[in-house]
Amino acid sequence: MTIEIDSLNCSGCGNCAEICPGGLISLVDGKAAILRPEDCWGCAACLKECPDSLVSLRLPPALGGRGGFLKCRREAGRLLWLYFQGPGDGEPLVVDGEGREDGY
Amino acid sequence: MAAFKLETRRIKCDVLVVGAGAAGCVAGALLGGGNLKVVVAEKAAADRSGCLAAGVNAVNAHVGEGRSPADYRDYAIRDAHGVASPDLLLSMSERLNWAAERLASLGAKFHRNPDGSFKTRSWRNLKVNGENIKPLLAAPLKKLSNVLLLERLHVTNLALARDSAGSRPRAVGAFGFFTDGGGGAAAIEAGAVIVATGGAAGIYLPNNPGQSRHKMWYPPFNTGGGLAFGVLAGAEMTTLEMRFVALRCRDTAAPTGTLALGAGAAQVNALGESYEEAYGNSTSQRVLACRRENAQGRGPCHLFAPEAKERERLECARAYFHMAPLQALRFLEEGGAFRKGAPLSGDRAGEDGIRVLVEGTEPYVIGGHTASGYKISTLRETSLSGLFAAGDVAGGAPQKYVSGSMAEGALAAAGAEKYLKDDDYLTNFGDHVFTDRISEHYAPHLSGSPPGYTTDELEEAMQKSMDSFAGGRSTDYRYSRAGLRMAGGKIRELYALSRDLKAGNPGELSRIFELKERLVVSLSLIAHLLNRKETRWPGFGEYADHPERDPRYDLFVNSVSSAYGGRYPEALESPAVLARDLSSGEEIPLPEPAEDVFLKEPAP
Ligand SMILES: Cc1cc2nc3c(=O)[nH]c(=O)nc-3n(C[C@H](O)[C@H](O)[C@H](O)COP(=O)(O)OP(=O)(O)OC[C@H]3O[C@@H](n4cnc5c(N)ncnc54)[C@H](O)[C@@H]3O)c2cc1C
Ligand code: SF4
Ligand code: SF4
Numbered sequence: 001m002t003i004e005i006d007s008l009n010c011s012g013c014g015n016c017a018e019i020c021p022g023g024l025i026s027l028v029d030g031k032a033a034i035l036r037p038e039d040c041w042g043c044a045a046c047l048k049e050c051p052d053s054l055v056s057l058r059l060p061p062a063l064g065g066r067g068g069f070l071k072c073r074r075e076a077g078r079l080l081w082l083y084f085q086g087p088g089d090g091e092p093l094v095v096d097g098e099g100r101e102d103g104y
Numbered sequence: 105m106a107a108f109k110l111e112t113r114r115i116k117c118d119v120l121v122v123g124a125g126a127a128g129c130v131a132g133a134l135l136g137g138g139n140l141k142v143v144v145a146e147k148a149a150a151d152r153s154g155c156l157a158a159g160v161n162a163v164n165a166h167v168g169e170g171r172s173p174a175d176y177r178d179y180a181i182r183d184a185h186g187v188a189s190p191d192l193l194l195s196m197s198e199r200l201n202w203a204a205e206r207l208a209s210l211g212a213k214f215h216r217n218p219d220g221s222f223k224t225r226s227w228r229n230l231k232v233n234g235e236n237i238k239p240l241l242a243a244p245l246k247k248l249s250n251v252l253l254l255e256r257l258h259v260t261n262l263a264l265a266r267d268s269a270g271s272r273p274r275a276v277g278a279f280g281f282f283t284d285g286g287g288g289a290a291a292i293e294a295g296a297v298i299v300a301t302g303g304a305a306g307i308y309l310p311n312n313p314g315q316s317r318h319k320m321w322y323p324p325f326n327t328g329g330g331l332a333f334g335v336l337a338g339a340e341m342t343t344l345e346m347r348f349v350a351l352r353c354r355d356t357a358a359p360t361g362t363l364a365l366g367a368g369a370a371q372v373n374a375l376g377e378s379y380e381e382a383y384g385n386s387t388s389q390r391v392l393a394c395r396r397e398n399a400q401g402r403g404p405c406h407l408f409a410p411e412a413k414e415r416e417r418l419e420c421a422r423a424y425f426h427m428a429p430l431q432a433l434r435f436l437e438e439g440g441a442f443r444k445g446a447p448l449s450g451d452r453a454g455e456d457g458i459r460v461l462v463e464g465t466e467p468y469v470i471g472g473h474t475a476s477g478y479k480i481s482t483l484r485e486t487s488l489s490g491l492f493a494a495g496d497v498a499g500g501a502p503q504k505y506v507s508g509s510m511a512e513g514a515l516a517a518a519g520a521e522k523y524l525k526d527d528d529y530l531t532n533f534g535d536h537v538f539t540d541r542i543s544e545h546y547a548p549h550l551s552g553s554p555p556g557y558t559t560d561e562l563e564e565a566m567q568k569s570m571d572s573f574a575g576g577r578s579t580d581y582r583y584s585r586a587g588l589r590m591a592g593g594k595i596r597e598l599y600a601l602s603r604d605l606k607a608g609n610p611g612e613l614s615r616i617f618e619l620k621e622r623l624v625v626s627l628s629l630i631a632h633l634l635n636r637k638e639t640r641w642p643g644f645g646e647y648a649d650h651p652e653r654d655p656r657y658d659l660f661v662n663s664v665s666s667a668y669g670g671r672y673p674e675a676l677e678s679p680a681v682l683a684r685d686l687s688s689g690e691e692i693p694l695p696e697p698a699e700d701v702f703l704k705e706p707a708p
Contacts, residue, residue: 002316021148021157021325022318023256023283023611038315041324042356044429045152059433060316063355068437070429079235081425083436093436097425098213098233099418 002040004069006054007031016046016055047072048079056084110281110289110543110550117143117252119520120294122259122278122330124242125154126506127495128300130206130513133244135521136251143292145257145280147301147614148325150242154302155323155472155496156506159235161362161426163207163214164505165200168227173197176228180503183386185640186658187343188475189500190687195482196501199511204230206510210240225365235426237506256284258614259329260621261545262297262337262491264670273670275337275491279542287610289542296490296520299478300513303348303470303496304328304625306563306618309571309578310466311357319430321350321357322468330497331469332621334478335628335679336668340487342479342499342660342684344625345632347467349581349644351391353407354461358431360407362423367416367458369409373402387473391464391643395580398463410457417458466577467644469625472496472504474644479662479684483519484512487664490523492516500660545671549616554606559615562598562605566623569594574630575645583633584648592630592678592701599623599676620672627676628663631701635681635694636661656695660684678702 005016005025012030024036025046032054034040047055053073059065071082071092082092117140121132124146132144146153167176176197181188204222208214215223215231222230245253259280264273277293305322318324335341351360363369371380371394379402383393394405409416424432471477477499478486486493494512495504504512570576573591575583602620607613638654639646663679678701683694 002319019149019152021153021323023148023614039318039324041157041318041320042430043152043157043323045157047429057429057433059356059430059437060319062312062316063319063430064434064437066437068433070433070436081429081432083433085437095422095425095432095436097235097422099422 001034001037002042002058002060003034003037003046004056004058005032005034007033009052010054011052013051015049015051019045019049021045044070044072053082110287110546112289112291112542115143115252115290115292117141117292118295118524119298120145120278120292120296121298121300123147123154123299123301123497124150124245124253125300125302125495126156126241126509127513127516128298129241129245130510131298131300131494131517132251133248134514134517136245136248138250138521140250140521140524142251143294144245144251144253145259145278145290145292146253146255147258147283147329149255150245150253151239153238154326156238156241157323158429159426160232160237160506161234161423162225162365163204163230163232163507164228164361165503165508166204166224166228166230167197167200168224171227173200176200179228180501184346184475184502185386185388185653187346187640187660187686188502189689191482192480192501195515196504196508196511199514200507202514203507203510207232207237207240210243212237212240225361229361229365233426254290256282257290258283258617259301260333260617261672262333262670263291263293264337272489273338274489278333279545281546281610281613283610283614287613289546291542295524296492298492298494298516298520299330299334299497300493300495300516301330301497302326303468303472303477304331304622305466305468306567307469307570307622307626307629308466308576309567311463311577312355319355319357321352321359321465322470326496327618327621328469328625329618329621330493331477332624333670334486334491334493335624335665336672337488337491337670338664338666338668339491340479340662340664341628342477342662343475343632344469344629344663345636345661346474346476346641347575347629347644348470348473349391349467350465350473351394351462352465353431354463356428356431356434357465358424358428360460360462362420362427363407363409363458363460366423367409367412367420369407369412369458369460371405371462372408373397373405375402377402388641388643394462395464395643399580404461406459407462408457408459412458420458464577464581467575467581469629470496471499471502472509473502475499475502479660482515483522484516485519485523492519546613548603549605549607549613552606555601555604557601559605559612559619562602563619563622566595566598566619566626569598570626574626574633581645582648583645585634588630588634589701592627595623595626595630596676596702603674624676627701628665628679631663631679631681632661634699634701637696654695659686659692661694
């Protein structure tokens with residue numbers, strides 16, 4: 001599955017459901033759920049809208065994925081991308097799309 | 105089947121814009137800044153809809169230092185192997201730099217030189233950190249008091265009216281239904297309509313299988329709605345046969361310009377040979393190059409930038425975050441990319457440079473890259489008066505990209521405004537519009553027992569037929585006359601089956617209409633492929649019966665379906681096919697008699 005939602009911690013704000021261009025996410029019992037995962041385009045709009053970084057984007061193995069995933073976080077108006085190598089990967093690598101992360 | 109009801113909401117405005125993408129956002133904002141009342145109807149959420157949902161990392165159509173709009177026009181005509189309208193291209197090219205300035209004024213983060221000028225990738229490309237380009241474009245629609253933005257409204261049909269019996273119909277609005285919540289239909293009456301719904305993806309079997317079927321380059325949610333309702337309303341379409349096959353990163357279908365222009369990568373085959381020059385450098389020839397190398401056993405082909413160092417590699421990976429996040433993830437997974445010293449591609453771990461596998465995509469119908477779509481005038485008026493078209497849905501002017509689509513949005517807005525002024529239409533804007541009950545249009549899909557097949561299954565059947573018989577990936581984009589007729593028959597049959605599909609909620613109804621839209625577009629596409637009896641863009645498709653370019657086809661192949669009166673009919677008919685002169689747009693004879701998709705073969 002490309003999109004995974006940490007529904008346990010979901011506040012049910014509905015942002016991700018409202019933004020998805022395919023209308024693929026719905027609130028079920030007050031928690032966000034992706035209803036038709038096979039229809040996901042992978043645009044990451046839902047990641048960017050979640051205030052609590054609960055949505056992750058994965059590359060399926062058929063597309064070369066190896067279990068890593070992305071999340072998004074906003075910090076002082078900037079969009080940051082968090083890369084996790086796998087579920088057990090504690091500290092993510094933080095990539096600033098504008099190009100200012102430490103070390104570079 | 106749990107039936108649901110659609111109550112119809114009626115709205116009146118001066119101009120209706122259908123689709124809030126690059127073109128529609130600009131048209132809506134410019135018109136709404138004046139005195140006109142504007143409704144913008146968008147199928148998704150305007151902040152993240154259409155091609156630009158994930159963003160852009162370049163503005164691909166621009167007139168750089170020392171060049172003129174005529175240079176851009178000439179480049180686009182050459183790239184289209186001659187089949188493009190010089191006038192449409194020039195009027196668009198003249199506004200490309202305005203579009204970039206407009207994006208900058210909306211807050212887009214262009215890369216700048218120390219003197220403040222835009223940083224370029226080539227004379228036609230500007231670099232931008234454009235992850236947020238879509239919310240920036242949509243923002244004015246939400247601020248202007250003259251604009252009513254209706255989101256999650258899937259527009260399915262145009263409303264037509266005749267001034268008097270026998271006169272040509274005009275577009276006087278459109279109708280559709282809301283895809284979320286309790287649903288509901290909307291009937292929007294308008295003095296003029298601008299269609300800006302983008303192109304069509306998902307007509308052919310896509311590159312990736314089952315669970316990943318929507319991991320395509322073009323948005324899977326752009327299903328050709330605006331093309332379909334134009335066909336049904338009898339609007340003239342042009343050059344649909346110039347399908348776009350994109351050379352893209354394998355698996356993620358991410359654009360390759362980031363690698364080619366951003367990091368200087370060139371195509372190489374499995375033997376490490378660079379081969380592009382042998383095929384020519386038009387967009388179609390670059391796709392052909394990769395296909396031929398593969399066919400002759402020298403694949404798989406890569407984009408390879410041997411010189412790329414740490415800095416270029418990071419810049420490249422970062423650029424993908426602004427447009428194709430899955431490709432950025434791919435880079436991270438393969439080598440770490442942002443970890444110091446890590447290789448960017450796992451294909452050759454440890455090797456310097458960047459190496460990414462490339463391949464052709466499923467064929468799309470997109471007027472932003474090729475010349476396919478509505479036939480329009482320089483005012484962006486279609487053949488139906490009162491109906492204007494801009495962006496990927498409009499034909500005749502290829503190589504638009506985001507800036508050209510915005511330019512066309514501005515041109516269509518000016519065209520619609522002029523139309524309303526020139527015409528006393530607004531004053532006698534009649535009640536004859538929408539006398540039919542809109543909800544009845546959807547009723548057959550809302551009650552009764554479901555058939556023994558699903559929308560998804562019919563979609564698969566359509567994609568399989570188009571793939572096998574109308575030049576999809578499985579035949580290396582080749583098609584034949586006999587095959588096209590087979591595909592035509594299959595499409596007609598699937599359309600008949602689609603009429604029995606049932607929807608339990610508005611989302612399901614939307615998917616039924618997406619399928620019907622693709623079927624309508626498919627049939628017109630087949631008629632076009634059948635009637636351009638030559639091979640003009642071998643990279644995008646090869647007509648097996650006519651494998652060479654034929655100078656007699658230095659013309660536009662156009663089509664008109666006049667049988668439907670704006671409604672989804674019981675059965676699909678083959679459109680009438682005609683030819684037009686490339687410069688004047690005048691109708692001229694087709695080199696070979698027009699062929700009907702369903703014509704019975706004479707008995708042997
Ligand atoms: C993945 C990708 C990356 C790209 N990257 C770049 C880039 O970096 N630089 C560049 O210059 N160009 C880029 N392009 C091209 C550029 O994005 C398009 O040419 C441009 O967005 C087309 O504008 P449009 O308004 O015609 O279509 P879109 O922007 O796609 O807008 C169409 C809108 O119509 C809506 N719609 C569709 N059907 C209906 C309906 N039935 N009812 C109501 N609304 C409907 C859609 O939801 C959508 O919002 C890219 C394209 C893609 C697909
Ligand atoms: S990645 Fe895009 S298409 Fe997929 S669920 Fe999120 S918003 Fe929808
Ligand atoms: S945006 Fe985040 S918190 Fe809000 S509904 Fe979606 S997953 Fe839950």
